[in-house]
Amino acid sequence: MTEATTTAKAEPRPRVAVLDDADRVAALAHPLRVAILDALRTPNSASGVARAINETRQKTNYHVKALLDAGLLEPAGERRARNFVEQLYRSVAPAFLVAPEVAWSGDRRSEALRAQLPLEHLVRVGQRMQRDAIGLLDRAAFDGEEIAAAAVETEVRFADQATRAAFLEEYLAAIKPLLTKYGDRRGDAYRVVLAVYPDREES
Numbered sequence: 032m033t034e035a036t037t038t039a040k041a042e043p044r045p046r047v048a049v050l051d052d053a054d055r056v057a058a059l060a061h062p063l064r065v066a067i068l069d070a071l072r073t074p075n076s077a078s079g080v081a082r083a084i085n086e087t088r089q090k091t092n093y094h095v096k097a098l099l100d101a102g103l104l105e106p107a108g109e110r111r112a113r114n115f116v117e118q119l120y121r122s123v124a125p126a127f128l129v130a131p132e133v134a135w136s137g138d139r140r141s142e143a144l145r146a147q148l149p150l151e152h153l154v155r156v157g158q159r160m161q162r163d164a165i166g167l168l169d170r171a172a173f174d175g176e177e178i179a180a181a182a183v184e185t186e187v188r189f190a191d192q193a194t195r196a197a198f199l200e201e202y203l204a205a206i207k208p209l210l211t212k213y214g215d216r217r218g219d220a221y222r223v224v225l226a227v228y229p230d231r232e233e234s
Contacts, residue, residue, distance in 0.1 A: 044124050047125075047162050047163075047166045049129075049130050049158075050130060055102060056129050058100075059103070067080055067104075068098065072125050074119040076120070077120070104121065105120065106118060106120060107120055125169050128162055128165055156224060203225075
């Protein structure tokens with residue numbers, strides 16, 4: 032049987048899709064839907080996915096439709112075999128991350144971020160690092176890449192606010208020459224992050 036595949040023109044996908052809507056997060060509640068999204072990292076039909084995950088077509092079609100309605104899948108062309116046409120789908124991203132805002136109730140956290148800009152920056156940097164780390168993990172797991180990454184973590188105690196401020200000032204002064212010395216506009220881009228915050232987990 033001769034097959035012909037017509038691929039839909041699609042926008043480039045992000046490596047990681049951040050889900051900040053409760054309805055989209057709820058669509059992931061069923062483990063079969065997670066398996067379908069994973070199977071549709073590359074375009075396939077609902078019946079093709081059913082074979083890949085060893086599930087019935089009827090059940091797979093139901094969950095594919097739910098993922099489409101939630102905006103987690105997108106059309107990706109057609110596959111023709113003789114007089115039969117199959118719709119192809121793909122996930123809107125290879126990996127997904129649930130934003131912490133989904134679990135926020137009320138406006139108190141948002142108001143605190145607006146009032147404290149350094150804290151807002153810390154939260155946004157943390158979210159970006161989590162998103163980037165998941166994307167790097169995806170590249171290592173599915174693309175076979177060796178990821179050049181490093182992380183240094185330590186605890187330090189400051190006697191008072193003045194000492195803490197002096198530490199930050201000296202740290203930034205020390206790292207700037209290193210960035211100037213080794214940075215090269217023609218090289219690969221890396222992200223360097225410094226975060227300082229109170230290390231208390233208890234409520």
